[in-house]
Amino acid sequence: MDLDKQRQWFEQRLLARFLRYVKVETTSDKNMNTIPSSKGQLDFAAMLLQELKDLKIPNAALNTNGFVSATLPASAPSLKQQTIGFIAHLDTTPDLTGAHVKPIVHENYAGKAIALKRGIRLTPKASPALKNYLNRTIITSDGTTLLGADDKAGVAEIMTALEFLKNHPQIPYPNIEIIFTPDEETGRGMSRFPLKQIKSDVCFTVDGGEEGTLEIECFEAYSLKVTLFGQSIHLGEARGKLINAVELAARLVETLPKNESPQATDGRFGYYSCVELQASIERARLEILIRDFTPKECKRRIKVVTSIINSLEQLYPGARSNLEIKKQYSNMRQSLKTYPKLVTILEQAIRRTGITPKRTYIRGGTDGARLSEMGVPTPNIFTGGHNFHSYREWIALPAMVRATQTIIYLAELWFSFHETHGRKNEKQ
Ligand SMILES: [Zn+2]
Known part of the structure; x- marks a missing residue:
């Protein structure tokens, strides 16, 4: 199907969601042992729960640790036994303030340095990827806080993909499980991950950076x-x-x-x-x-x-x-080897959005690394964001659209993939 025609719909939905989400302060707190470590994460989780209910996604739930989950049932009868999951995190880093974020939308970006408050400048010299978005929409903070694209972009992309799939049941897709997790930045949230509740054969975290990248290795x-x-x-x-x-x-x-x-x-x-x-x-x-x-x-x-x-x-x-x-945590490479076609499908999905997939590795870990270790292979997909954990954090709207389309294509490709290469066949 041609998602390019719907680009405006995606842009409008993603921008509205993203601007709404970044305004909720969800900074996690390293010094608190509770999960979630901050009340703002619960407020954000409650907001997402309501949105899922409004979208009429079944089983939408929020648990006491702040995990939000929901499942969109498969649209293809032959895929009722298949479940794939998408994960993003609710919190923002405790290293930089995330209170009173005032996002600035720069329409028709002209390719010049962007001056933010307190003399902070975002320049194409230091962030060469800016040049890829000439005349397109870029979003930054005002320079006094982080932006929070890490990982509210991921949340907005998953929500928008879910809304799209729900409204297009003619696309064949498996059960789509979504989980929004607290306290990724403190590394503590995953200790309470509702693993027993999860039905997914594989998951994808939507928590990466530059558009087109897929992270299949970590420390x-x-x-x-x-x-x-x-x-x-x-x-x-x-x-x-x-x-x-x-x-x-x-x-x-x-x-x-x-x-x-x-x-x-x-x-x-x-x-x-x-x-x-x-x-x-x-x-x-x-x-x-x-x-x-x-x-x-x-x-x-x-x-x-x-x-x-x-x-x-x-x-x-x-x-x-x-x-x-x-x-x-362990390098997720080992776990991904148990499902070798996974990376191929992911690359195919990215390619369909019109860009070249780029395999890369994370000098760190993700919730996906922990989940891979628990037995659910979970690579990381780009959100389109840059300069995470910084006053110069920015994201381009077209990259967010392609991240959302990648999620949709992944769901769609799952069908053709399982028609021909079911997981059981692969293991034989
Ligand atoms: Zn993140």
Whole structure:
């Protein structure tokens, strides 16, 4: 079917939704242990629940943790047994304010630098992708907050695709499950994911960046919690006796290879990063993150940290340590291998929107990485947004249209795909 003809409808629906969503403050809170970690996420979830009800999508529900879910039943009788899911997150990063977002719609973008408040400038030099949207609509914040395209663009795109599919039952599609999740940015939301309730064979997070990209790999991630114990004594009588845990911690941080830090690496190179440190003479606690695309490299780095800690105990006799190693998430590549045709269909769907798909990887994790680990392969689709977690965050409306169309084509392609290559056949 020709979705291009309906472009105006998509633009109008997406813009109205997106502008409404970004105005709800949904900043998550790292320091709260509740899920959701902030009330704004529940307000946004309630707003989406009402919209789903207005669209007459069955089973629309909101649970106490802020997960919004609904299922649009299959339009093709032969696909009643098939379910695919789409996921986006409700929260915005706690690193930058998301209160009182005032989105600015720049129609007919002329290709020049865009001046925002507080002297913040968005320039084609620093953001070359802007040039792809000459004479089209770009959306930014006013420069005093983030925009929130991460991931309200994803939410708007899923909602709009759902509305379109609901109104076009002549398109053959499987059951479409949608889940909006809280606290993606704090990494905590997925611990409460309603996995038992989910029927999807595969899911897609709509939480990526540049249009055309599909993210099928992410980091392997570990958190190392290190406790270093010193030995306290009155500082006046400390000679030859004091073991200062503050110094132990400083030495540990200083010894981590600086050429393998986040600020020194990119591409497929992983890193160590000490992200938290609390220290007093008696005791220091540190959190060190280990990231890499391969388990082997992560294990090598864990060994390095272990060996640095052991050497501290040698250098400061009497010092003691404790190390807790926690796996946070795995590279989704392994899980996607169980469903090899998945990436092919996704690329086909993107190509149908008129652009070239671009496989890429995430230097981080997504809710999809966690879900893949739980057994539901979940690659990440672009939203069209750029400069996430920044005052210069922006998104182009045509990219949002193509993200929405990708979701619709995916649903449609599922039909032809399963007619010829059902999952069972594939596994044989
Ligand atoms: Zn995101």
